[in-house]
Amino acid sequence: AEKAKVTVHYSMADGQTVTVQSKEGENLLDIAIENDLDIDGFGINKVTVKFVMRDGSTVSVRSKVGENLLDIAIENDLDIDGFGACEGTLACSTCHLIFEQPIYDQLEEPTDEELDMLDLAFELTDTSRLGCQVCVTKALDGLTVKVPEGVADARDV
Numbered sequence: 001a002e003k004a005k006v007t008v009h010y011s012m013a014d015g016q017t018v019t020v021q022s023k024e025g026e027n028l029l030d031i032a033i034e035n036d037l038d039i040d041g042f043g044i045n046k047v048t049v050k051f052v053m054r055d056g057s058t059v060s061v062r063s064k065v066g067e068n069l070l071d072i073a074i075e076n077d078l079d080i081d082g083f084g085a086c087e088g089t090l091a092c093s094t095c096h097l098i099f100e101q102p103i104y105d106q107l108e109e110p111t112d113e114e115l116d117m118l119d120l121a122f123e124l125t126d127t128s129r130l131g132c133q134v135c136v137t138k139a140l141d142g143l144t145v146k147v148p149e150g151v152a153d154a155r156d157v
């Protein structure tokens with residue numbers, strides 16, 4: 001069932017009241033962020049992620065620090081055919097993303113399990129990672145990730 005909508009009024013520092021709608025169960029920080037409320041210091045834990053899609057277009061989204069790139073793509077309804085087929089359980093390699101070298105160098109080392117699965121990814125590059133295994137950090141703010149042209153689902157091999 002659809003979650004109930006709730007209305008929240010934020011009484012802002014400048015005296016204005018901003019009224020927004022949200023779904024039941026969300027916390028007030030997320031609600032403020034999703035609605036782009038301009039509150040100093042709020043949303044400091046958000047980063048921008050740009051996805052270069054298969055058609056060459058770039059989609060820019062905002063995400064919370066600590067989320068992985070698969071979840072970010074799903075939450076933002078990015079239309080990537082076959083992406084994230086195993087739902088982040090490290091069993092498919094369809095969440096393969098290609099990073100820019102300087103960003104890639106900043107990422108935590110992949111686990112052996114990720115490397116094994118990456119080997120099966122479509123169009124593997126030297127800066128490839130699995131989106132479900134890479135969580136965004138503040139340092140990565142503004143990063144660009146490229147969606148490969150196709151997917152290879154390791155479970156079909």
Ligand code: FES
Pocket residue numbers: 070083084085086087088089090091092093094095096117130131132133
């Ligand atoms: Fe399947 Fe990442 S979603 S390995």
